[in-house]
Amino acid sequence: MKLKLKIWRQENREAKGNMISYDVEGISEHMSFLEMLDLLNERLITKGERVIEFDHDCREGICGACGMMINGRAHGPLSGTTTCQLHMRSFKDGETLYIEPFRAAAFPVLRDLKIDRTAFDHVIQSGGYVSASTGQAPESNSILIPHDITEAAFDAAACIGCGACVATCKNSSAALFTSAKISHLVLLPQGKTESADRVIQMVNQMDEEGFGHCSNTDACEVECPQEISTLHIGRMNYEYNKALLLRK
Amino acid sequence: MKQTTLIYKLIMALTGLFLCFFLIIHLLGNLQLLSPPELAREQFNWYSHLLSGNIVIKIISYVLYLSIIAHAVYALIITRVNAKAQGSKYIYDKRSEVSSWNSRNMGILGTIILIFLIIHFKDYWYIYKFGNLPLDADGNKDLYTIVITSFQQAWYVILYELSFIALGFHLLHGFFSAARTLGLYHLRYAQAIRIVGWIYSLAITLGFMLIPIYIYFNLNS
Ligand code: HEM
Ligand code: SF4
Ligand code: FES
Numbered sequence: 001m002k003l004k005l006k007i008w009r010q011e012n013r014e015a016k017g018n019m020i021s022y023d024v025e026g027i028s029e030h031m032s033f034l035e036m037l038d039l040l041n042e043r044l045i046t047k048g049e050r051v052i053e054f055d056h057d058c059r060e061g062i063c064g065a066c067g068m069m070i071n072g073r074a075h076g077p078l079s080g081t082t083t084c085q086l087h088m089r090s091f092k093d094g095e096t097l098y099i100e101p102f103r104a105a106a107f108p109v110l111r112d113l114k115i116d117r118t119a120f121d122h123v124i125q126s127g128g129y130v131s132a133s134t135g136q137a138p139e140s141n142s143i144l145i146p147h148d149i150t151e152a153a154f155d156a157a158a159c160i161g162c163g164a165c166v167a168t169c170k171n172s173s174a175a176l177f178t179s180a181k182i183s184h185l186v187l188l189p190q191g192k193t194e195s196a197d198r199v200i201q202m203v204n205q206m207d208e209e210g211f212g213h214c215s216n217t218d219a220c221e222v223e224c225p226q227e228i229s230t231l232h233i234g235r236m237n238y239e240y241n242k243a244l245l246l247r248k
Numbered sequence: 249m250k251q252t253t254l255i256y257k258l259i260m261a262l263t264g265l266f267l268c269f270f271l272i273i274h275l276l277g278n279l280q281l282l283s284p285p286e287l288a289r290e291q292f293n294w295y296s297h298l299l300s301g302n303i304v305i306k307i308i309s310y311v312l313y314l315s316i317i318a319h320a321v322y323a324l325i326i327t328r329v330n331a332k333a334q335g336s337k338y339i340y341d342k343r344s345e346v347s348s349w350n351s352r353n354m355g356i357l358g359t360i361i362l363i364f365l366i367i368h369f370k371d372y373w374y375i376y377k378f379g380n381l382p383l384d385a386d387g388n389k390d391l392y393t394i395v396i397t398s399f400q401q402a403w404y405v406i407l408y409e410l411s412f413i414a415l416g417f418h419l420l421h422g423f424f425s426a427a428r429t430l431g432l433y434h435l436r437y438a439q440a441i442r443i444v445g446w447i448y449s450l451a452i453t454l455g456f457m458l459i460p461i462y463i464y465f466n467l468n469s
Contacts, residue, residue: 008339019339072342079346103335168343170352172333204250212333213253213326215354216425217347231433238431240254 001027001088004096005040007052010109013116017109019098029089033076034059034066036088054113061085061225064160067167068113069100074164074223082162082225102167106174106210119209120161120177126205127198128181130190143189156184158226165220165228171212176220178206179236180228186239196243203240253329254429256322261426263315263322268423268448270312275455281395282462292395293388296376320362327355350417351425357418364411371398399463408460416453423448 002025010017024040031039034056041051057063066083070076076086091097101109106119157180165176182199185191191198214233221230277299280292299305350357372391375381381389398404423445432438 006340069338069340072338072340073345074343098340100338100340103338105333105335107335109335168346170343170347171330172335203252203254207250207252207254210333212330213257215351216421216428217351219343219347222346230428231435231438234428234431234433234438237254237429238433241258241431244255244258 001029001093003027006098008100009112013108013110027088031088032084033086034084053111059084062160064162067102067162067164071098074168075225079222080225080227102163104166104172117163122209123178123202123205127201149187153184153187156180156232159228160226164223168219168223171215173214174206174211175214175233176228178202179232182236182239183232195239196247199239200243253326256326257429260319260322261429263319264422265426266315271452275452278459281459289384289392292392293384293390296391297388323358351421357414360414396463396467399460405460405464409457412453412456416449419449
């Protein structure tokens with residue numbers, strides 16, 4: 001395959017970036033999208049140019065590092081897929097691809113396709129935990145949880161923090177991410193006790209980090225590689241409203 | 249309590265739902281215009297008079313004015329927050345492929361509704377309250393004639409029809425969205441609300457759209 005790539009190049013956080021064109025030949029359709037970028041980078045190294053920097057870690061769709069905008073869509077044209085799980089067979093020979101970083105005021109671009117997702121960490125630190133005095137791990141059957149509840153909690157916990165929901169949202173809202181964390185904890189007995197404080201703190205933090213509000217367009221659910229349901233946003237709102245009314 | 253955008257959204261959902269409720273009452277009242285002309289004149293004028301004198305209706309009308317203002321003010325506030333939340337623009341943007349147009353453009357639809365409301369208030373509400381209206385046979389202000397006369401103008405009918413279409417799309421997303429904002433997360437009921445939202449939006453929109461068209465084509469004097 002032969003492709004024309006237009007890739008966002010930006011020197012650092014402060015610099016102004018722009019799109020640079022690259023013609024890449026000899027791409028196999030079996031390559032993953034990241035392998036295709038590796039191929040381009042090898043060629044750039046031989047030519048003595050600075051490589052295109054992008055985040056990646058697991059390359060098996062579970063770490064959430066590899067987020068980027070491909071042809072105007074988060075993680076590319078497929079729904080429910082990370083960039084590392086996207087393969088070149090999804091594109092046509094001779095096509096032009098536009099590759100950009102995820103953009104949001106809360107996700108500053110560090111360099112090229114790499115962004116700073118620390119804002120997500122701050123949201124988690126503000127309440128996405130269960131306070132427990134540590135010690136021996138408790139006997140696993142001492143708290144009985146029905147199977148469907150553990151499954152529902154696990155579905156929410158499957159969020160990999162990739163940021164696609166923010167990137168695809170017209171408001172750059174982190175509602176899907178935050179609600180996944182809230183749902184996952186509130187469904188389980190260990191997480192329930194702190195649910196009121198948690199939801200208030202995490203929603204406050206979401207605003208503080210500069211994310212927008214949720215307009216319920218449901219775009220995030222389509223692009224989320226873990227297919228986290230927007231019903232979790234409903235649950236977050238429920239928990240928030242309940243906390244507003246009942247919290248002491 | 250810290251003011252978050254979620255609280256703003258909550259106010260928008262509550263005021264929006266109150267407006268949704270009001271639209272039902274308003275439409276039912278207006279459907280009287282479809283009765284045979286002489287009966288309609290008597291009924292509609294009597295009904296309008298009834299509304300203007302009643303204390304309960306007075307309270308509801310103040311809640312209504314307040315709701316419209318609060319809804320629009322918070323719409324403006326969250327729109328500004330959103331503008332700030334966005335990073336630099338995407339060079340190549342196809343994000344619109346994964347969501348509906350009306351869900352992304354509630355602000356534009358709302359602005360059309362707001363402009364419509366200003367015209368609507370000026371032409372009927374203001375005239376009824378402060379204008380010099382002729383009286384009908386029962387001694388009630390003859391709003392009926394004002395309404396029928398205004399819908400003899402084609403451009404006025406078109407203005408109304410276009411505004412109702414904007415309202416319809418606003419409702420279609422708004423009804424569902426408000427349920428989500430209020431915290432509906434149960435799959436079965438969330439699906440039910442989508443269907444109820446569709447039925448509600450269609451009924452309200454088509455109901456309001458019918459009246460000017462009926463008057464224009466059937467009561468052409
Ligand atoms: C009869 C008139 C109206 C009705 C029945 C109505 C109803 C609603 C409802 C139910 C919502 C959903 C709230 C939520 O998502 O929680 C909504 C959202 C919205 N409304 Fe209205 N509305 C009306 C007029 C207006 C006007 C006059 C404006 C603007 C000036 C406006 C602007 C908006 C905006 C921007 C949103 C979306 C908020 C978001 O991004 O989530 N609406 N409306
Ligand atoms: S909710 Fe989905 S899209 Fe958002 S950060 Fe988590 S995995 Fe990524
Ligand atoms: S590199 Fe880990 S999810 Fe793509």
